[in-house]
Amino acid sequence: MPNPTAAILVIGDEILSGRTREANAYHLAGELSRVGIDLREIRVVPDDHAVIVDALNALRVAHAHVFTSGGIGPTHDDITADAVAAAFGVGIDVRDDARELIEKALAARGVTATADQLRMARIPDGATLIVNGVSGAPGFSIGNVHVMAGVPSIFVAMLAIVLPKLEAGTPRLSREVRFEVGEGRIATPLRRLAEEMPQLTVGSYPFRDGDVRGTNIVVRGTDPALLDEAVARLEELRASVG
Amino acid sequence: MPNPTAAILVIGDEILSGRTREANAYHLAGELSRVGIDLREIRVVPDDHAVIVDALNALRVAHAHVFTSGGIGPTHDDITADAVAAAFGVGIDVRDDARELIEKALAARGVTATADQLRMARIPDGATLIVNGVSGAPGFSIGNVHVMAGVPSIFVAMLAIVLPKLEAGTPRLSREVRFEVGEGRIATPLRRLAEEMPQLTVGSYPFRDGDVRGTNIVVRGTDPALLDEAVARLEELRASVG
Structure with missing residues (x-):
């Protein structure tokens, strides 16, 4: 039986402008080889709602697993969660369990969550949280799409949570x-x-x-x-x- | 007037398997910012004829300029030139001027070109060669697609030849x-x-x-x-x- 296939969608103007050297796709490629999932495409797109939605919909029908990296912070340029909800045609709102994770992480640093930080608790309906030890703000999985942070240390931690749960293949x-x-x-x-x-x-x-x-x-x-x-x-x- | 847009299609199993860290997209991103061409997509695909043809045809209608990296050497896994010819629906064959460049570079090292090395002189009909000082084997441009080597030092040299010839915009x-x-x-x-x-x-x-x-x-x-x-x-x- 052939191995399941995967793609990664990297979201971020900073990669396309040449400011930042992309790092997460290389880490993902090595980890997927190890567990027998064949990475078939890496795609990097800008912080543009329509472009992200189109790319997600193209990749999620073509592959068994899609990973995203970037665009899930508290600022105006973090638009990934809304684009994922739009791609799946589901609603999105602040979710209690996600908000509690963020409030708890901030409280540990003696800080109260701002309204902007609580934007990171906006989770598409029907998603499962990716709770990790590095970042209070969770990623999430919906259908076959796994939405993770762009900061490499957090991406690595989230992938380590998600990967053991996936249907894998024969290691290459x-x-x-x-x-x-x-x-x-x-x-x-x-x-x-x-x-x-x-x-x-x-x-x-x-x-x-x-x-x-x-x-x-x-x-x-x-x-x-x-x-x-x-x-x-x-x-x-x-x-x-x- | 908005800046012209561009995409890069990176061709190579070695990136998707996690063996090799992709380097050319980052260099391209910085150079394009400098001249005012907006890089809007980076796409990495495997050494698969149909996948390369489809990606090329999607990207070349969406963007003013498309760059490719990889898959133009003498071995069986170098299939980019044939895929580009198929995407444009044109023929491909060994071309005299390309063959002379390759023979000359090999002669300088005291070597006679093999049949496999002459495969690198296969150029799609109607293309313009990208003659560079680093590699005897040329890249080529056809329509708005610029086909360049994956080896970073050669990619850099080819881009330096191509970039000044392109319609540019206002530097970012x-x-x-x-x-x-x-x-x-x-x-x-x-x-x-x-x-x-x-x-x-x-x-x-x-x-x-x-x-x-x-x-x-x-x-x-x-x-x-x-x-x-x-x-x-x-x-x-x-x-x-x-």
């Missing part, structure tokens, strides 16, 4: 063989390997290391024995071109 | 004011600022610096006088909450 394993020759020298045998072992993906990544032009070959799949066989063939190839 | 300027209070404390005046200065975007980015919970406010726009005014108002706000 990967092995890498380093060649100290350029891609062009080994392209033909690599194509043959990819054709003869269709259960694996064979990726070819050129690198430059000082004066050395080399190529890292990455084989990925779910069957350790097949990966061993591919690595043995690659090592044989390496001996023949070395 | 940005200014940043650091608050040593959380977002919740300043959300109401920030919303008012964003409403009263609709020509600017006002972004709010929380940070944690040791024990300090702070917020960086970024204002962006094209008019330096308006940005000065916004910064003055933010500094006044900072003095009042400090």
